Amino acid sequence: MNMKKYTPVFCLIGAAVIFQIITSVLNREFYLTQLTMSAYYCLVILGLTVLMGYxxxxxxxxxxxFAMGGYTTAVLTTWNLAAAQEGTLxxxxxxxxLSTASTNAYGVEIRHISPWVSLLVALAITVAVAFLIGxxxxxxxxxxxxxxxxxxxxxVYRIVLGSRIFGEADGISDLPPxxxxxxxxxxGDPALRVQNFYIAAFLVVLAVVLLQNxxxxxxxxxxxxxxxSEEAANAMGVNTARYKLHVFVLSAVFACIAGVFLTHFNGGVGPSEADVMKSVTYVAIVAVGGMANLWGALAMGMALNYLSLRGYFGSYDEFVFGGILIVIMLFFPDGLLKKENMRSLTEAAIRMKNKIWKRKNELS
Amino acid sequence: MSFKKFCIALMCVSLIPGAFSCKKQAGETIKIGAIFSVTGPASFLGAPEAKTAEMMVEEINDKGGIDGKMLKLIVKDSAGDPAKAISFAKQLIEEDKVFAIIGPSTSGETMKIKAICEEGKTILVSCAAAEVIVNPVAKYVFKSPQKDSDAVQSIYNVMKKKGIKSIGIVSSNDGYGTAGKDQLEKLAKKNGIQILISEVYDKKATDLTGVLTKLKAKNVQAVINWSIVPAQSIIAKNMKQLNMDVPLFQSHGFGNIKYVKEAGEAAEGIIFPCGRLLIAEDLPENHPQKAVLMKYKKNYESEYGEDASTFGGHAYDSLMILVEGIKRGGADKEKARGAIENMKGFAGTGGIFNFSPADHNGLDINAFEMLTVKGGKFVKYEDK
Structure with a gap:
């Protein structure tokens, strides 16, 4: 096995661990909440990077x-089996x-479908839909x-918004852990914050390793x-239709898993998760991350989602992501964080440094 | 790609977060968090709510705060996104260690953070209407808007007096319309009213003659429309066009004079339940809400140059209930919570609040007044 290939992965793991230790030592563990949420959104972005960039x-x-995953698990795990015990199903x-018991926020024990089952159902639905429309x-x-x-x-947004089973405009609340x-x-229990951060980080690392390979x-x-060039690839004997479909389904699966986990972490889901603006946000992050650059997408996904979830953009949230997309499409249609851009940046920095040196020498 | 272009673009992107980052203040203060959907699909609720809360906090601080302690309002714009509301609620409770939270604007967001506030032992006074927010009762969760069921009951009371027995319902297909439709159907039987037909239309509908024709064919004695969209004006106009000569009832969502202006002539005679904000001028001087309503209306309209709405009133009530709780119980979360729970006879814009451990809304059917449109204006409805 080529260990050198995995150096960035180890760096990522190290960064996650160091960050967790620093926040715990400084008693600032609450930063991990938004980082965990950002990490789940990053799963969607990583999948989308392969689809769009590669x-x-x-x-x-x-x-x-994402909403399919979130809503499937929300509907299934909030179905109170104790109340519906007469039903054959x-x-x-x-x-x-297939069921499991847990206590809700009001101290009442409820019996519901195990989230493992709902995860599998969500995956099955997503794969089927992605295949059929793909x-x-x-x-x-x-x-x-x-x-x-x-x-x-x-x-999908209209279905979620219009169906009673999906809670219409209110969404679904009070999901069990x-x-x-x-x-x-x-x-979302504050006492379980550290382990939730590591669960999310583990999924991201797993996704990166899988996609890198x-x-x-x-x-x-x-x-x-x-x-x-699709035509050229076709001519060379690449089964383009099949590859495109497979990667589309794969990225849908990533989004679905992120949806299931984040919905359980949040304890609820609303129609805005299916909103078109959310999709635009994902595309904007992939674009700013460098299109065909997993690490860039991951870095930008973490940073931008983190800032957005902490409310740094205030009422200008959509404006920020829309603005980013416009700037990228105008100036960098191939993505921002790319090797060529980085190289021109370093070259320019060196040029600047030389100029300053020269001037200094002339003056002295 | 030239280097210059790259630099300009990089600067644009990097400046954006810096431009909107929040400022930090220091001092002896009581921090109050506010989560409103100032932008997004529910901005018609969140925008006036945020403006009202900011205006009131400024006013309280100008007068020296509460017992010398200044209030600090931290407004977060959730854009109607539950994920953000959850993130903000956690942030406000754990990081900013706020005394209490007011908002969110929508029922969906409130339900998502109900358990978080309960576990974080932080008072939440919601500005959303759904009854599930306070039923089952959570120790720390309150709400200020009136109940849908009381609005429905007010309408049915008028119908009973008018001798109306069989009605037709139309409602929009959003959360507001569905909640109202549920209550209308639930309470009809108890009031001896028969719903002959119940139709749902898209909230973006621009013509409702098709739906109304169905109602006309059933010979309904009255029509109830439940929505907060421009369809409220359209339905009035369409009924005139179809020569439907039966009374039109609307929900408290009709409480905005712009809908009357849009409907013109056709709006005359529409009957609807509403809080007393719209008829503040006409209230008798000795009405307990008169002073509160007149002051809020005057201040809001002079500050922002737009009509005060009942939605902004919800934020006023949420904030002032909290402030009253702090005044009575002191700047201690537990004591203030207890003070709110036992507060009686507090006059807000939405009505007279009488809280109890079992009732965290505090409003009853008396919070509503039946209004009608006369000469293009809202006036109190009088039985004939």
């Missing part, structure tokens, strides 16, 4: 996949051992693909060839 396919509907769920949608290119995914996003195993819970594999090379 395969070159835009999606303005990824918030919909409820009894079957209990008998199959097949026709990915035949489109450029603006038409953007519009089709945008349409899909709007449809997600017990992973043993003492590990995904929940994918990019360096045969499939990754195929995706990049599609980005370069």
């Amino acid at each position: 395969a070159g396919q835009i999606s303005l509907g990824h918030a919909a996949f 409820a009894r079957l769920v209990v008998q199959l051992g 097949i026709p949608i990915l035949k489109l290119k450029g603006h038409y693909l953007a519009m089709a995914t945008l349409g899909f996003g709007i449809i 997600f017990r992973l195993f043993g003492p590990l819970y995904v929940s 994918l990019i360096d594999s045969r499939m990754g090379r195929a995706l990049r060839s599609i980005h370069g």
